[in-house]
Amino acid sequence: MKLAYAFPLAALAAAVATSAQAETITVATVNNNDMVIMQSLTEAFEEAHPDIEVNWVVLEENVLRQRLTTDIATEGGQFDVMTIGTYEAPIWAERGWLAALEDLPASYREDDLLQPVRDGLSYEGKLYALPFYAESSMLYYRTDLFEEAGFEMPEQPTWEQVREWAAELHDPDNELAGICLRGKPGWGENMAFVSTLVNTFGGRWFDEEWNPQLDSQAWQEAISFYVDLLGNYGPPGASSNGFNENLALFSRGNCAMWVDATSAAGKLYNPAESQVADRLGFAPAPVAETPKGAHWLWSWALAIPATSEKQDAAQAFLTWATSQEYIELVGETEGWTSVPPGTRQSTYENENYQREAPFAGFVLDAINSADPTDSTLEPSPYVGVQFVGIPEFQSIGTQVGQTIASALTGDTSVEQALQSAQRATERTMQRAGY
C-alpha cells in the first residue's frame, strides 16, 4: 500500500523540483474543436515562454459556465485564464470580476481585431477579454438536393421559402430531414436560434420599460412557425438536438438545410470530417418581417479574473492564443479551414485562408453586419442579438427555453407555453427589482 503511494509522490516531487522556477497558470476552456486544437498546441507556447506552464481544465459548455460563475462570484481563484463569451464579458467586467486588458504589446495588433467583436467584449470602452473565435449565423444547404428538386437559392432567402423547400425535401424514409434546427433547451442552445427568429419576425424580449413581451403577436407567430417547421420537417428527436448534434446530422447527410453558427463552416467544408463537403451551399440566415437581428453575433474569448495572482503570465498566454501568429500556426499545422475564424481582419486577408475557405468573405460580412445594439424592429433597452445582456437572462433564457421545447414536443400549445414563459419572466424580473 505504502509503496504504491510512494512512487507517484516521488514523481510529483521530482516534477515540482524541476519546475521550481516556472509559473503554472490554470486555463479553463470549453471542449469545442477549436479549443481542443489550442490545447494540443500548448507546447509551442511553453517553448516560447519557458517560465510558464499551462494547466488545462477542459469542460462542456454548461458545466464550464457553472464552474466559472461560481468560482468568480465567490472569488474562488481557481483559474488564471477563463473562457467566456460575449454575454459574460461586459456583465462580469461591470462587477469588477475581470482584469482590464490595457497596455497590450504593440505586436499584438489590437486594431486588427474586428470592431463588432471587440465592442462585444468591452465595457465602458475598455477591453476585458480577447476573442478566440467569433461567429454569426447562416443557412447551410445541400446543393445536390436543391439541384435535383430544381430550387434556386436567392441571395437572401426568406423563412417562408425555407418552409416550402423543407416540406418538399423532407424524406424521413431515407433518413433525410427537411431542416435541422436547435431544439435542446438552454439560453445558449435553442434560445440563441429562437431569439434571432423572433427578431426577424419583428419581436423583442423586452419593451423600453423592461416589460417582457413574450405574449406578443410577433412571438406567437415566430414560435408557431418554429414549432410547425421543426416539428413537421425536422429530424427525429429534434427537441434534444443542440449545435453538436445538428452538426453531426448535417455532416452525415441527414439534413437538407441547417441554420446555425458560421463556425460550423470550417468543419463542414473539411472532407475529413464531413460527407457533404463537396455539395455544400450557404446563404445568409433567412429573414421574415425584417432583416434586423436575423443573424447573431457571438464570440468565445479569453479573460483574466481579477483574483488571479499571475496576471502577467496569464496575459502572455492570452495574447499568444488570440494572436495572428497563433492563427498562422494552426493554419500550418492543422489546415487552413481549422483556424479560429471571425476575430482578425488579417485572417481574411490571408491568401491561404481565402483559397481554402470559400465561406471566408461571407462570414466576415455576416459578423460585420450583426449589430448587438440595434437588433430589434421596435426599440429595446438591451444589448445583444441572440441574448439580453443582463445577468437575469441566464435564468430567463433557460426557463423560456424549456417551455419552448415543451411546445415543440407538443406537450403544451404554443399559446400556453408563451403565457407561462411570460409569467415566469415577469416573476424573475420583479424579483430582480426591475
Added chain:
Amino acid sequence: MSKTRASGRTVGGLRSLSLQAPAVTLLLLWMLVPLGMTVWFSLQRYNLLMPGMEGFAGLENYEYLFTDPALWRAMGNTLLLVGSVLVITVGGGVLLAVLFQQEFPGRGIARVLAISPFFVMPTVSALVWKNMMMHPSNGVLSWVAELFGLPAVDWFSSLPLTSIIIIVAWQWLPFALLILLTAMQSLDDDQVEAARMDGAGPIAVFFYITLPHLKRAISVVIMIEMIFLLTIFAEIYVTTSGGPGLATTNLAFLIYIQALLDFDVGLASAGGVVAIVLANIVAIFLVRLVAKNLEN
C-alpha cells in the same frame, strides 16, 4: 418497548454523559451546521450574479418558491416518480424472486445477471438508455418497433417521465430482487410442502404463504428505495435536463436549476429546506409503518 440502550444495559449519570459528549457534539455539528446554513441562506437575498444585493430577506424566498408553479409540478413529478418506481420494483421484484427461487439449470448465473443492473452507475445507465436503447433512430427499442412495422417512439420528448421511470425502475428492480430473494431463502419448505399436500395450488401458496412471509422484506425495500428515489438526479440530468418544459423536473432537479443555473442561492436553499421537510414527513410515516411490520 423497554427503555434499554442498544448495548443492552441502561446507563445514566453525569460521568457517562461526559464520555458521550464529544461523539454527540461531533455528530450534531456534522448535521446541524449544514442544516443551519441552509436555513440561514434561505432567509437571505443572495444571488451569485448580483453582488451588493445581499441582505436579510425574511420569508421572501419562500413566498417566491410557493407561488412558483414549477414547485407544484416538481412535487407532483417527484411523487409520481417515486410511486411508480416503487410499484414496479416491488411488484416485479416479488414475481422475479419467486421465479429465481425455482430450481433451473444456470440459476446462479441468471441470478447474477438479473442483479447486475444495480451495480451500474446511474449516469452510465442513463447514457446507455439514452443513446443505445431509447434513441429514436439508433436505439434498440426503435429497431424492435420497426420489426413490428410500428413507428419509432421519440421516448424523451413524447413520454419523458415514463422514460425516466423505466430507467430508474430498471436500476432498482435488482435491488428489490436481491432483498426479496434473500428473504425467500428463509421460507420454510416444510410449510409449503404441507400446504401443497392440503391441496393448495401455486397461486394460493403465493398469496397465503409467500407474500405474508415477504411482508417485512417488502417494507424494508420500500423504505430504502423511498429514501434514494426522492433524490433522483443523475438520470434526469443526463437524459432530459428536467424537460421538455417541466415534464421531468423533480424536487432535486428544481433545486439544482435554482442553485446552479440561476445562481440564486437564497431560493435554492428555500427549496432545500422544503425538500428536507418533505423527506422527513415521508420518513416519519415510513419508519412507523416499517416498525409496526417488524414488530408483528
